[in-house]
Amino acid sequence: MPRRQTFEYVGLLAAALVLALMASGTPLGRQIDKDAYDWIFRAYQPPDWAPQSILLAIDEDSFRKFGGVVRLRNMVAEGLERIAAVSPKAVAIDVVLADEGNPADNDRLAAAIRKTPNVVLGSILVSGKWEEPLPAFRRAAAGVGHFYTDDLVSREIPLHKVGAGLDRRWTLALEAFRVGAGKPIQEIPPDLAIGDLVIPTAPPEYMLRIRYRPPDRPVPQVTLGQLVAQPDLASRFAGKTVFLGVTAQNAFDSKQTPYGLPAPMPGVEIHANVFETIANRLFLVTAPRAAALLFCVLLVAAIGVAFAVGSGWQAYAIGAVVLLMALFAPYLAFTRGVVLEFPAPVFSAGLAFVFAAAYKHFVVRKRMFTAEGDKSRYQQAMHFVTHEMRTPLTAIQGSSELIGRYAMTEEKRKQMAQLINSESKRLGKMIEIFLSVERLSAGQLELKKEQFGGMELMTACVDRVRPLAERKQIGIHVEPGPDAPLVGDRELMEYAFYNLLTNAVKYSPPSTEVAVFAQRDGERVRISVKDQGIGMDQKEVRKIFQKFYRTKKAEESGEVGTGIGLSIVEQIITQHGGSIEVTSSPGHGSCFTLVLPAQKVNSMVESN
Numbered sequence: 115m116p117r118r119q120t121f122e123y124v125g126l127l128a129a130a131l132v133l134a135l136m137a138s139g140t141p142l143g144r145q146i147d148k149d150a151y152d153w154i155f156r157a158y159q160p161p162d163w164a165p166q167s168i169l170l171a172i173d174e175d176s177f178r179k180f181g182g183v184v185r186l187r188n189m190v191a192e193g194l195e196r197i198a199a200v201s202p203k204a205v206a207i208d209v210v211l212a213d214e215g216n217p218a219d220n221d222r223l224a225a226a227i228r229k230t231p232n233v234v235l236g237s238i239l240v241s242g243k244w245e246e247p248l249p250a251f252r253r254a255a256a257g258v259g260h261f262y263t264d265d266l267v268s269r270e271i272p273l274h275k276v277g278a279g280l281d282r283r284w285t286l287a288l289e290a291f292r293v294g295a296g297k298p299i300q301e302i303p304p305d306l307a308i309g310d311l312v313i314p315t316a317p318p319e320y321m322l323r324i325r326y327r328p329p330d331r332p333v334p335q336v337t338l339g340q341l342v343a344q345p346d347l348a349s350r351f352a353g354k355t356v357f358l359g360v361t362a363q364n365a366f367d368s369k370q371t372p373y374g375l376p377a378p379m380p381g382v383e384i385h386a387n388v389f390e391t392i393a394n395r396l397f398l399v400t401a402p403r404a405a406a407l408l409f410c411v412l413l414v415a416a417i418g419v420a421f422a423v424g425s426g427w428q429a430y431a432i433g434a435v436v437l438l439m440a441l442f443a444p445y446l447a448f449t450r451g452v453v454l455e456f457p458a459p460v461f462s463a464g465l466a467f468v469f470a471a472a473y474k475h476f477v478v479r480k481r482m483f484t485a486e487g488d489k490s491r492y493q494q495a496m497h498f499v500t501h502e503m504r505t506p507l508t509a510i511q512g513s514s515e516l517i518g519r520y521a522m523t524e525e526k527r528k529q530m531a532q533l534i535n536s537e538s539k540r541l542g543k544m545i546e547i548f549l550s551v552e553r554l555s556a557g558q559l560e561l562k563k564e565q566f567g568g569m570e571l572m573t574a575c576v577d578r579v580r581p582l583a584e585r586k587q588i589g590i591h592v593e594p595g596p597d598a599p600l601v602g603d604r605e606l607m608e609y610a611f612y613n614l615l616t617n618a619v620k621y622s623p624p625s626t627e628v629a630v631f632a633q634r635d636g637e638r639v640r641i642s643v644k645d646q647g648i649g650m651d652q653k654e655v656r657k658i659f660q661k662f663y664r665t666k667k668a669e670e671s672g673e674v675g676t677g678i679g680l681s682i683v684e685q686i687i688t689q690h691g692g693s694i695e696v697t698s699s700p701g702h703g704s705c706f707t708l709v710l711p712a713q714k715v716n717s718m719v720e721s722n
Contacts, residue, residue, distance in 0.1 A: 123473055127418045130469045131410060134461035143457040150456035151269065154448045155326075155372035162331060166393045167386045168354045169335040170197065171361040176338040186360075187211070187219040193338050193358055194226035194233070196345065200352040204232035204294035206286050206389075208261065208359030208367075208382035211235060211247040220250060227254040232293040236261050236286055244277045259289035261381060267370045268384050272319035273306065287388035288313075290355050313392060314399045323398035323453060324384070325391040326371055333386040335361075355393070357386040401447065401454045409454070410462040413440050417463060421470035429474065437463045506537040513537075561689055562603040568632050568639050568712075569597035571608060576630060579615040587624045590615075593631035598639045598712040602690045610683040611641065614706050617680070618645035622703070638692075639712045644705040650698040658696070659684045 137143050170193045172186070180189045190209055197205070211223075227233045234257045235247040246252060260283040263271045276282045284292070284299060288306075292299055297309040306313040306320060315322050327333055334350070341347050359382025360367060368378035391397065413436055420432035440463035447454040513530045516522070522530070576590055583590050600607070618628045626646040633640045650658065659680050687694055691711050698704035 123418065123422065123470075126469050126473055127414050127466055130465035131414045131462055134410065134465050135407075135458055137461050138455065138457035143461070147456050148267070148269070150444060151453070152267070152372040152374060154445050156374065157445065158448055159328065160325070160396070163390075163394050163396070165327070165333055165390060166355060167333055167389045168351055168356055169333055169361070169383060169386055170341065170351070170356050170358040171335050171337045171380075171382070172359065173337045173339070174362045174364070177362055179339050179342075185219075187215055187223045189338055190358060191219070191223040191226040193341065194223075194230045196341050197348050197351040197356060198226070198230040200348050201231060202351045202354055202356045204234060204256075204290045205230055205356040205358060206234045206236075206259070206290040206385060208236055208286060208357060208385055210238060210245070210261075211251050212237075212245045214248070220248065224250040224254050227251060232256045232290075234259055234286060234290045234293055237283055238262075239275060239277055242278045244281055244283065256293040257289045259284055259286035261286060261385075263369060263381070263384055267372065268324060268379070269372055270321045270323045271384075271388055273313070273315060273322050274320055285385075285388065287357075287385045288392060290357075290389060291392050294355050311392075311395065314397050316400060322388070322391065323400070324371075324387050325394075325396040325398055326373060326387045327390060329373055329375055333357075333383060333390065335383075337361075355389055357382050357389070359385075396451075398448070398451055398453050401452050406455055406458060409443070410459050413459055413463040414466040417466040417470050421474045430471070433467045433471065437467055439463075506541040509537045510534050510541070561606070563601060564604055565599050565601050566604045566607075567597040568600055568641055568710075569595060571600070571604070571611060572630055572632060572641060575608060575612045575615055578612060579619060582616065583619045583628065586619065586622070588619055588622055589627045590619075591627055591629050593629065595632035596634045598632070598634050600639060600710055600712060602710075603686075606686045607690065610686045611643075611708065613680070613683050614643045614708075618643050618647065618704075618706075621645065622647035634712065635709075637712055639710050640707050641710070642705055642707040644703065646703040649700045649702050649704055651700055655696050655698055659694070 138147070172189050172193075176189060177183070180192070186209065190207060194205065214220075227235075233255045235251055235255045237244050237246050237258050238261055239245070247255070247258065252258060260275045262275055262285070271285055271287075273285050273288050274282050275285075283289075288299070292308055295308055295311075300307045302312070304317045304320075305315055313320075313322065336347050336350060359380065361380040361382060363377065367381040369381065369384065370378050371384070416436045417433045420436065421429045423429075424432055437460075440459040443459060444454040444456045513534045517527060517530050572592060576592055580590055615628070615630070622628060622645045628646075629642075629644040631642055631644075633642075684694055687708055687710070693709045695707040695709060696704065697707075
């Protein structure tokens with residue numbers, strides 16, 4: 115690519131990257147990211163692991179057998195009493211124990227908590243303050259944790275919450291792991307550590323993504339009703355971290371998970387999955403922002419190179435492959451425990467694909483039009499050569515034949531030789547002028563910057579045209595005027611004015627007059643050629659500067675032309691910063707006026 119196009123192309127790709135990053139941060143982008151995360155979660159089947167936790171569930175059947183919600187503390191006490199003897203590693207109770215309740219039930223539950231090792235109770239924030247378990251329960255417990263999970267779909271959980279007075283609670287699952295391990299929680303921002311276990315999190319709330327067990331392999335569960343009916347089931351709790359809580363659907367303690375099951379998951383089971391994530395070190399780490407940004411940049415660069423270097427289906431094929439990489443990269447990263455944001459790379463690759471393909475399309479389209487324009491100019495050049503150069507070639511050919519065929523006096527031979535020489539020079543100048551105009555049109559040539567007089571130019575051209583006018587008995591009247599200085603390419607300007615004069619003579623009937631005059635209008639010079647010829651209507655006036663256009667009157671008059679001359683005149687005058695005004699009416703002649711800047715260096719057309 116040329117340098118300018120390279121900068122345009124890189125700027126367009128950079129804009130695609132910026133737009134993609136901005137779009138990924140919108141509410142729609144964030145929702146797409148969540149939906150993609152859930153889809154990946156469902157699509158990936160992780161290797162199985164041995165659960166280190168178990169649920170002691172109070173389900174609908176247990177509620178019916180033990181007297182409903184009013185007997186909930188008795189149910190919790192019953193469960194603790196039946197598993198205490200097998201020494202579970204820790205027991206996390208996902209039940210709020212803050213209200214006064216029944217004294218007898220409270221005494222029984224407090225005693226059961228004292229007999230059970232490593233019991234962790236729960237607390238909730240109410241108006242910024244922690245609602246704690248009753249003092250009798252808290253004194254008997256090994257720790258207190260919070261119940262909270264964020265969002266309607268529990269994808270991650272804050273490992274700590276802070277209440278009034280900077281009173282902090284760790285989440286129930288982390289607190290259960292701590293008391294079971296018998297080691298303190300250490301903060302090593304941005305992560306946490308318990309012994310040799312480092313938990314990668316996202317500050318400030320130490321957010322942890324939850325690695326759920328697949329629906330066909332849930333956390334093991336024993337209901338309270340089953341435990342009471344089959345006391346031998348207590349052995350399943352030995353050495354395990356137990357999560358005791360309500361799983362009945364009418365308990366209003368359930369949320370959706372990334373697996374999107376028809377029924378939401380009870381809160382106690384969510385906490386058990388948090389524990390499994392921590393205990394088995396199944397962490398899902400969010401990809402660093404710098405790495406995610408670099409990946410987006412590489413995707414955009416790959417697509418940009420594909421369309422800059424490749425062509426046709428190859429560029430589109432490579433771009434499609436890069437786009438597929440952007441689509442599947444988050445899934446591949448997830449299989450290795452890394453969560454890569456979905457919208458940013460996909461949007462980046464998609465917009466880069468669209469922008470690069472569109473730019474390539476328009477560049478190719480422009481090149482095609484340029485090639486067609488070059489072809490058209492070449493064809494027009496051939497028409498110009500065959501028409502404009504016919505007269506000098508005919509004169510040269512005729513003179514050379516006369517010299518070779520007939521005996522002539524030395525004086526006559528010299529006249530013929532002089533004619534051949536002058537017509538050859540004229541032919542060479544015509545070729546030079548034509549090539550100069552073509553190069554100007556293509557932006558490949560700068561105009562000369564020389565100063566000359568307007569009247570001087572008019573006089574020189576009139577002297578050249580006068581013999582042609584005399585043969586048709588046409589008078590050329592030059593009105594005196596100011597000789598305002600002009601700046602530009604004298605040869606091209608002379609060609610333009612000469613063309614107007616020859617046209618005026620060519621399309622005027624015999625015994626008429628052509629008037630030539632100049633006027634100073636402020637900082638502009640107006641040079642006019644007025645004839646008494648056939649004239650044109652306004653519809654034809656609007657078309658006369660089109661290449662190859664010939665007026666109907668000209669065709670009817672029998673005058674032959676290609677319609678190229680006036681188009682070249684217009685190009686020359688335009689390149690000199692001027693314009694052409696035309697007034698004409700059928701049967702009343704025409705007046706062509708060149709309007710040019712005076713005493714000023716004109717704007718030249720530079721090569722593109």
